[in-house]
Amino acid sequence: MSQTKINIISLGCSKNLVDTEVLMKQLSVNQFQVTCEEENSDAKTIIINTCGFIGDAKEESIDTILQYVEAKKAGKIDQLFVMGCLSERYRDQLQNEIPEVDKYFGKFDWKAIITELHKDYQPDYKNLRMVTTPKHFAYLKISEGCNRQCSYCAIPIITGKHISRSMEDILEEARNLVRDGVKELLVIAQDLSYYGYDLYNESKLAELIEKLSEIDGLEWIKLHYAYPTQFPYGILKLMRENPKVCRYLDIALQHSSNNMLKLMRRGIDRDKTIALIRKIREEVPGITLRTTMLVGHPGETEEDISDLKQFIQEMKFERLGVFPYSNEEDTYAANNYQDDISLEEKERRKEDIMLIQQDISLEVNRKKLGQELKVLIDRKEGDYFYGRTEFDSYEVDPEVLILAENCDLKIGEFYQVKITDFEDYDLFGTVI
Structure with missing residues (x-):
C-alpha cells in the first residue's frame, strides 16, 4: 500500500520553519510521505504554515492560500489545511472569507492536524525534526512568545507571553540534530535575552549555550534575536573564549533617537544603547553585530531620521536591515497613534539608510582582504x-x-x- 503524500508550504520566519519540521517528523512517523515546498508536487494534501507578522507577510500567506484553493477547485488536490500565525490571529475571518479551506489550525494546535488525518501524536518523537535546511546546519528554537510591549509588534498578540523550553528538551533536540549530521546550530527565539526567567527565575542563556557547546560534533553556534534590555552579558565570555560560540550576535535595536525609542516602548534610551554596543565590542573583540531598524513609525520626524543616520555611521554595524513600519491592528501603535507617514516616504527613509549601510559593509569587507x-x-x-x-x-x-x-x-x-x-x-x- 502506497503512503499518502503531504506537501507542506512553510512561509515566514525560521521559527515557523522549525514548527514545520516538527510537524513533518510527526507525519513521517505516522507513515505519511512528507515533502516541504516541493515544486510540481503530486501530493493531494497540502498544509500551509502561514505568517501573520506584518502586512507583506500576511499578503503572501493569503495569496498562497488562494493559489491552493484554485488548485483544489481544479481537482489537483483533495485536502487543504492552513496553520500558523495568520490563522492563529484571524481564524474566524479566514473561515468566513475563504471557506474552501478544509480546516484552519492555529500556531499551537498543530497536533490536531494529525488527529484530523486519523493518526496519533507521538510524544516519543517530540524532540525530533525532519530538517529541511541543508543537512549540515539547523535552527534551534529555545522559546516561544514575548513579554515585551513594543508599540508596533503583533507577536505577543499572536504567540502570547514568553515561554522558555526546558533545557533538557533543547539539549536532547540538539544532540539528535548533531547525530544526524548538523555541524552548525542557529539558536533562535523571539527574545533570547529573556530565556530562563520564566522557568528558573534568572537568565539561563549562557548556561544553555555552554552546554550546547559540549556536544561532540557541533562546531558552530550562532545567536539570533537578543533584546537590548535585560541583556544576557554571560554570553559574551563564551563568545570570547569558546571557539564553538561564534563571534556573531543578532540584536534588534529598531531605532536610536530617544523620541522614537519612547514612542516604540523599547525600554531603553540612546545612551544605554550605545553603552551596550560598546561593552559588547569591548568584551568580544572582532564580533560581528547584526541589527534591524524600523523606519516610518508614527511620530518619526526628520530629526529622528537624522539621528538614526548619525547613529549608524558612528556604530558601523557589520550587518543591518531596515523595515518600513506596518500598521498592525490591535497593537499599541495602531490603537494610540496615527499612521500618517506615506508608504513612499517610509521606503525613501529605508533606502537612504541602506545606502549608508552599503558603504559601511564595503569598508568591513575591505578589511577582510588577505585574511x-x-x-x-x-x-x-x-x-x-x-x-x-x-x-x-x-x-x-x-x-x-x-x-x-x-x-x-x-x-x-x-x-x-x-x-x-x-x-x-x-x-x-x-x-x-
Whole structure:
C-alpha cells in the first residue's frame, strides 16, 4: 500500500520553519510521505504554515492560500489545511472569507492536524525534526512568545507571553540534530535575552549555550534575536573564549533617537544603547553585530531620521536591515497613534539608510582582504561554491564565493579560505 503524500508550504520566519519540521517528523512517523515546498508536487494534501507578522507577510500567506484553493477547485488536490500565525490571529475571518479551506489550525494546535488525518501524536518523537535546511546546519528554537510591549509588534498578540523550553528538551533536540549530521546550530527565539526567567527565575542563556557547546560534533553556534534590555552579558565570555560560540550576535535595536525609542516602548534610551554596543565590542573583540531598524513609525520626524543616520555611521554595524513600519491592528501603535507617514516616504527613509549601510559593509569587507577565514560550504551554484564565515548567518548575510573550477569542495565541510576580493556585501576567496 502506497503512503499518502503531504506537501507542506512553510512561509515566514525560521521559527515557523522549525514548527514545520516538527510537524513533518510527526507525519513521517505516522507513515505519511512528507515533502516541504516541493515544486510540481503530486501530493493531494497540502498544509500551509502561514505568517501573520506584518502586512507583506500576511499578503503572501493569503495569496498562497488562494493559489491552493484554485488548485483544489481544479481537482489537483483533495485536502487543504492552513496553520500558523495568520490563522492563529484571524481564524474566524479566514473561515468566513475563504471557506474552501478544509480546516484552519492555529500556531499551537498543530497536533490536531494529525488527529484530523486519523493518526496519533507521538510524544516519543517530540524532540525530533525532519530538517529541511541543508543537512549540515539547523535552527534551534529555545522559546516561544514575548513579554515585551513594543508599540508596533503583533507577536505577543499572536504567540502570547514568553515561554522558555526546558533545557533538557533543547539539549536532547540538539544532540539528535548533531547525530544526524548538523555541524552548525542557529539558536533562535523571539527574545533570547529573556530565556530562563520564566522557568528558573534568572537568565539561563549562557548556561544553555555552554552546554550546547559540549556536544561532540557541533562546531558552530550562532545567536539570533537578543533584546537590548535585560541583556544576557554571560554570553559574551563564551563568545570570547569558546571557539564553538561564534563571534556573531543578532540584536534588534529598531531605532536610536530617544523620541522614537519612547514612542516604540523599547525600554531603553540612546545612551544605554550605545553603552551596550560598546561593552559588547569591548568584551568580544572582532564580533560581528547584526541589527534591524524600523523606519516610518508614527511620530518619526526628520530629526529622528537624522539621528538614526548619525547613529549608524558612528556604530558601523557589520550587518543591518531596515523595515518600513506596518500598521498592525490591535497593537499599541495602531490603537494610540496615527499612521500618517506615506508608504513612499517610509521606503525613501529605508533606502537612504541602506545606502549608508552599503558603504559601511564595503569598508568591513575591505578589511577582510588577505585574511584567512574558516568557511562552511553551503552549496554549489553556477561557477561558484558558496560558503559562510562565523560572521554570517544563513540567507540574511553575505557569502564567500569560491571559484569551482579551481577546487572540488564538499557541501557541509569547513575549509580555510584566503579572501582575495570583495564587493559591497559578498567576499571572494581561494581555498588554502
